[in-house]
Amino acid sequence: MALFWPGAGWLGILGALAFIGVGVAAWLQLGVASPAGRDDVPAYLEQRQAFSEAVMPVWCRQIESSRSQMEEAVAELAGRFSGIVDKLDAALHLSNATGAGEASLSQVFSHSEAQLGEVVSIMKAALESKHAMLARIRELEQFTRELRDMAEGVASIAAQTNLLALNAAIEAARAGPAGRGFAVVAQEVRHLSNRSAETGRSISDRVGKISSAIVAACHAATESSAAEDEAMRSSEGTIGNVLREFRNLTDAMAQSSELLKQESVAIKGEVGEALVQLQFQDRVSQMLGHVHHNMEMLPVVMEENRRDYEAGAGLQAPDPQILLAELEKTYAMAEEHAIHRGEMVTAKASDEVTFF
DSSP, X not given: OOOOOOHHHHHHHHHHHHHHHHHHHHHHHHHSOOOSSGGXXXXXXXXXXXXXXXXXXXXXXXXXXXXXXXXXXXXXXXXXXXXXXXXXXXXXXXXXXXXXXXXHHHHHHHHHHHHHHHHHHHHHHHHHHHHHHHHHHHTHHHHHHHHHHHHHHHHHHHHHHHHHHHHHHHHHHHTGGGGHHHHHHHHHHHHHHHHHHHHHHHHHHHHHHHHHHHHHHHXXXXXXXXXXXXXXHHXXXXXXXXXXXXXXXXXXXXXXXXXXXXXXXXXXXXXXXXXXXXXXXXXXXXXXXXXXHHHHTHHHHHHHHHHHIIIIIOOOOOOHHHHHHHHHHTOOSHHHHHHHTTOOOOOOOOSOOOOO
C-alpha cells in the first residue's frame, strides 16, 4: 500500500499566489484615487509610498512564516520517517530472536504508531498555515470593494460639479458682458469635472480587473486546499491501515517470521519513496525566498518613482519590468524560468535519498 504525498502539486501555486501578491500591490499603487492637481501629487506619492511600506512587510512576513513552518514540518516529517526506517530494521533483527524479542518488536511498533500520529499532526499544522494565508488573500477583496466605492464617489462628485458649472454658465450668460470672465471659469470647471469623471471610470475599471484576479486566485487556492485536505485524509487512512497490518504481523510473528521480514522491507521502501517526495520542500523554499526578496523591493521601486517625479521627470506609472527582471536574476532552477514564462511545469523529485 503506497503512501501519498500531495506536496508536488501546490509548490507552483504557492509561488504563483505570492507573486500575485506583488502584482496586486502594484495595481493597488496605481489604483488609488489620482490627485486632482499637481499640488496634490507629492502628497499622493507619499501616501502611495506609505501604503506599500505598510502592506509589503505584512505580506512578506506571512510568506516567510509559511515557508519556515513548511521547512520545519518537512524536516520533522523526514526525521520521523527516518526513525521509522531505523526501527523497522531493528524489528527485522528482533524477528529472528526468541519470544522475548517478539515483545520488544511489539513495543517498537507501538512507539512508531505514536510517532506517526505526531507526524500527522505536523502535516495538519502545515495545512492550517496555508489556510491562514488563503484567508489573508481573501481579505484583499474588501480592499477592492472600498476602492470601487471611492471610484463611484469620484464619478458622483464630477457629475455634481459639472451640473454646478452648467448653472454658473447660465448665470454668467444672463449677466451679459460683465459675466464673460465667470463664464470662462465655469467652462474650465466643467472641463475638470469631465476629466475627474474619466479618472473615476478608469479607477473603477482597474479595480474590477484586480477584483477578478483576486477571485480567480482564491478559487484556485480553495480548490487546491480541498484537494490537499482530501489527500491528508487519504494519507491518514493509509497510515492507519499500515499500522494495523503491522500489528497483525506482530501477533503472528511466531508463525510467519519470513512474511514479517518481507512486509517490513516493503514498508521501508515506501517510506523511502515518501522521503524522496519530501525533497520538493527545497524547491518551494527557494522559490518563496526569491519572491519574498522581490516583494521587499516594491517600496524601493515606489520611492524611486517618487524621486523621479520630484526631479522633474513627470508622474509616470512604475515599470513592472524592473521587479520582473530582478526576480528573474535570482532564479536557480529551470522550472522557475518556465513559470516566469507562463509555461506548465511538472515538479520532479530526486531519485535518491540518504537516511541519517
